[in-house]
Amino acid sequence: MNYRLLILFLLLQTSCLLAQNKVVFTVQTQKPTATVAPTMWGLFFEDINLGADGGLYAELVKNRSFEFDTPLMGWKITSTKDVMYGFYFGSGIQILNQPDKAATNPRFMRVTLNKTQKGELGLTNEGFRGMGIKKGVRYDFSVLYRQQTAMAKLHVELVTEKGDIIGSGVLSPEQTDNRWHRDELSLTASATEPKAKLRFWYEGDGVLDLDMISLFPADTWKGRKGGLRADLVQLLADMKPGFVRFPGGCIVEGRDLAQRYQWKKTIGPLEERKLIVNRWNNEVQARLAPDYFQSFGLGFLEYFQLCEDLGAQPLPILNCGMACQVNSAELTPLENIDPYVQDALDLIEFANGNQETKWGKLRAALGHPAPFQLTMLGVGNENFGTSYIERFKAFQEAVKKQYPAIKLVGSTGLLSAGEMFDPTNTELRKLDVAYVDEHNYSDPQWFMQNAKRYDTYDRTSATKVFVGEYAAQSVGMTNLANKNTWRTALAEAAYMTGLERNADIVQLASYAPLLAHVEGWQWKPDLIWFDNLGVMATPNYYVQKLYATNKGSVVVSMLDKNNLPATGQDSLYASATIDKATNELILKVVNTAGNAQSAEVTIEGAKKIASTAAVLTLQNDNLEAENSFLLPGVVTPAATTINTKGNAVHVALKPYSLSVIRVNLSR
Template identity: 45%
Template sequence: MSRVVMAAALTASLLVAVPASGTAADTDYTLAIDPTAKGATIDDTMYGVFFEDINRAADGGLHAELVQNRSFEYSTADNAAYTPLTGWAPTGGTLDVVDDGARMNERNRNYLRLGLPAGVINSGYNSGLAVEKGKRYDFSAWARSDQPAGTPVHVGLTDPAGKDLAPPVEVRVKGDGWTKYTGTFAARESSTTGRLLLDAGGTGTLRLDMVSLFPQDTFKGHGLRKDLAEKIAALDPGFVRFPGGCLVNTGSHRGYEAPDFERRRSFQWKDTIGPVEQRATNWNFWGYNQSYGLGYYEYFQFSEDVGAMPLPVVPALVTGCGQNRATDDPELLRRHIQDTLDLIEFANGPADSTWGRKRAEMGHPEPFGLTHVAVGNEENLADEFFSRFTRFRAAIEARYPDITVVGNSGPDDTGANFDRLWQLNRDAGVDLVDEHYYNSPSWFLENNDRYDSYDRNGPKVFLGEYASQDNRYSNALAEAAFMTGLERNADVVKLASYAPLLSNEDYVQWRPDMIWFNNHASWGSTSYEVQKLFMTNVGDHVVKSTASGTPWSPEPITGAIGLSSWATSVAYDDVKVTSADGRELFADDFSVDGGSWTGNGAGNWGVVDGRFVQSDTAATNPLMTAGDPTWSDFTFSVKATKLSGSEGFLIPFAVNGTGNPFWWNLGGWNNTRSAVDGGNSSRVFHADDTRIETGRTYDLRVEVRDRTVRLFVDGRLWASFTDEANKNPEPFRQVVTRDEATGELIVKVVNAQSNAARTKIDLGRGAWVVPTARATVLEGLPDDVNTEFTQPVKARQTQVRVSSSFTHTFPPNSVTFLRIKDRRR
């Protein structure tokens, strides 16, 4: 079992308590601010964006190309549903896709061969090509004809019925050498279901490749889809991390010069620069083909266009993202290290250097100003990765000592691999360590103080990927609460980026996502609204502030009972639950059919020889529950026997559907460690090296009294603890920063509950402020989701009366930023 906490397998934690009816009550808080107490400096690059080609974020997304599979390189080797004509359909004649000596170049091998007369039509992405009335679109294609007089080609932009959306373009292909042909459409109608038609007349053979339709109106004229790029630019990102992510270091690691043009190789930046018709295509880790029309030059250019620091990620030759393989070819490692040095020269080298010249030839003679390079992404093989990372780092620092080389801590927020990687990074004096985690909303609320205890003298944190696991407003509220902790610890957390950035609604490999789109529209999620609010109101340094917590009346631990396992066959018997005064609440000796138990559909449960047996050794948490979720002050006993498999017993208790149960995990982590964790604090209360023997029957007993738990194994006390955590995670979070340019305090308050937060705010003696403050507020219901057609969660501006001491009521389920200006500035 990779992690102790498995509450998500049972039930979602109760994040926000919604009143049954009527107006939400007020909860009283205090917020004391000391404007004279300067805290951590916040770098201009604190918040950024992470772009990965996932969810069709590039082709069919940010890359403005409208034609899908423009070079006929799709293959079943990339996706079982693909053919070289995916996205295309014949309209007559004979055609086939071939790879022979007449190909365009070694990297663009496939082309379309038409026996004339013949035609073909492309439907783009989503439901078709989106075109807008009055806009202009540039057509291009590479072609060759074996006819001395040439071949006429009628190019149309039509709707599905064949009606022209723009006056057609007529070209004549002359000569049997590859030549680029161009034309422009002026759309006279709008459509989201457009088609690009190529209809060739005459006789003989026509060859086509790199068929393109591109809007003239792109972001700053640099080939990116305007609405998507503008939404990213509106975030005012301090950095752009690219191109991934899992697609960076997965694949075979074959060279881009491989004679068989091996697919499924790691992302290699040299494949992605130069003329687009000479760029490679590649299999994408997320299950589709990527054209590299959006390549490293475009990433650098986009970073520059939005005023952000570029932060590329290069493969470390150790696969991550669950693949867990290391490549031990020393020559391949040497070449990848050299490729990374060449990348830095491409970004920063003078225009007369080898790779700087290639950048200049693409239109950017001045350097891009690269300062950071990340090596690797989410590796689980800590020592194997770090030995290679060390080689990269030494080579980079020897030639480019001003470049910061970023390490990472794997794919999780905790665990043995995480601890080992942090130790290796710390011992080696690495400057910046990339952390990634995708967790529940309750985790983000509970971990506001995660970085409070980090070593101020150790490596700094780059939170390169994080998000809570949905796109509802409750998720965004939890993320906002967590971000106040990031800012409070800006001396430790130097960079942070929500992930993923983009998702095409018809090609979803991962959710949640910050910005959603189809072929004609885009919209920001509720998390986008939170990110935008934080990213555009950062401030220059933290100001000391202290807030009261949410009043809480402790309630006893309550809940039903459960039985489970992890990759292990187990047998349970003689289950009994009694009250504190000895009354029997529940009993099952499995002399009948186990009908008192309810399952989650996993595993293979049945009564065998008077025991309740789970026989599937591949099942992970095949949970069965029984009893009353209101039980309190109870004793739960069970006899447990391991039959086979890799671990031991998993005993949940206090199962009530309003929060995390407790999990008693005996023989976890491949039977090397045991622990008890959970409850609404999601803490580990006790852990040791207890192991479980196969075939031996254990008497297990759980005693719950109020909020104190005692656990017994064969009559011996194994652990005792009192859970003093809040019943629900703290919903009221805040941080205060100062904008030196405007002289404003930025008071940032997250109220992630359905009660209003009436707050007395004290700016301290001597504060002299302008009596009206500008407020930016996000409000909504916890289940609100922004869509193409409705965005219930959007920032609104208002004015608030303020003074050195004033009371303000923060609405239920809200994020509020108050910009309070010093009257002396």
């Protein structure tokens, strides 16, 4: 046998195979097909999974005003004396309830002291699954108090899970006019503790009333007192979102209308914001959270401020007079819808009105004289059917009459197909609503199959699409075994090429839910996980971030050898945009195959391209790979540079990968 001939034959065969495996694309930079809306990739926020209280809102004290259904939930009466619990609860400590005098915050604690020494009587607050305390950080303690004689002291302590003191101070209330006053002190932690508690001891004589007992870290986002948790907001800021949808989600509806979200009750002094139960308190029977309430410390002013900080458009969603149609299906009669509509009109004035208007004046008085430039407003969440359309029309008529520039978002139900979706979507489009809100939760295969969902949408319709909630489910929707695997993230990346390619149809999109506490969650999967001290970005987060930070301005066609967009042929999905500000072509290519592939991208319409291109790759050979607190970098983007040749880019596509390629153009 002639071994040289055999080797030559094998080399030729290999060369042919490689040639057959090379995928060729053509990008026509001179032919833009759609404008990419600045709002294209955004954030969906809902207070689920301890997302607000216990999460984004940095308050560390749970049940700070004793308004939970069980007034002392989260609190424990503490004593070094050998006395019965009931003795101090019945005489030394009482919870008073005066709804006739304070409708929004009727309860407070009354402490009767009888020459009490430190250690004889105190309180400990457990926080939200503990308090994350960091060494060297200042913590600001505050309280509302009322007394007749200045005879009391509060010994305030930060203690570890074992009870060791890691910060302490003494507060001596001085005002004696029997009116409510605020006092505060600061503690600096001497150690880091993930499960710390707040403890304070009473000392002195007389009667002392306490309310709004609070503890905040000083290192909040932008250093704002009583503000937001900085590490969580930073992850959001890193995404450069185009919009923020708030406050949900299912809490907009409520299980019934009494539990619906009412924005006017979330602004103003904290002690005047009426706490209500969070519907996720008992929504998931296997993950009951009896201590889950909404304090509204993170309210509508703070939401608007967050949007401003992030450079994102605000997208508030308001109740339309309907509770959750899956839970109670309660709705207000159509003839009584006016207060709900007025809430929408007043919100627009609160956001945009000048200081001569009622609500614009209030916004300025609350510390924000400048308008928030609200342009969009959602009416209802996951509502559908004839009853919803009737109520939506009432909102649309009133808003368009008074604020014709405001774009309304209409709900199409829980899913984006079927008997809930189809008729509701049809009727909303007849009304020329600005956006219809589609929600998609399904298995990874659905997301890959639906990368071309919007290719066939009516391009003459004035109504655009807001993909308001979507996430690939590793097991199944509402299944508590779901995980944020690379498989789900890769499928979402493939799906998002279809959203981007159809940017003339889809103008807003947001993954959901956004945040989840590792010990306080009710829903999986979630974009960002956190505990009391740290944060963990999922593979899904990095997919969202890569798209949002590489958005581009206009879509250009990226076609394969058959003159078709890549929607799964050869297991590849692709889209292309141009960033006019930097004159860069941005290619996104998703390889869902388990083998590497070679792609050649010919760029038409550019006189010259840069000799190198920047590549960001998100990849893992294991589709079940996950990030964790111990191993947060299992799936994270890696940056490389590749050479170009002529007007072509040759890129090696790793198995199971998302590649983002940026090429400078010259025309």
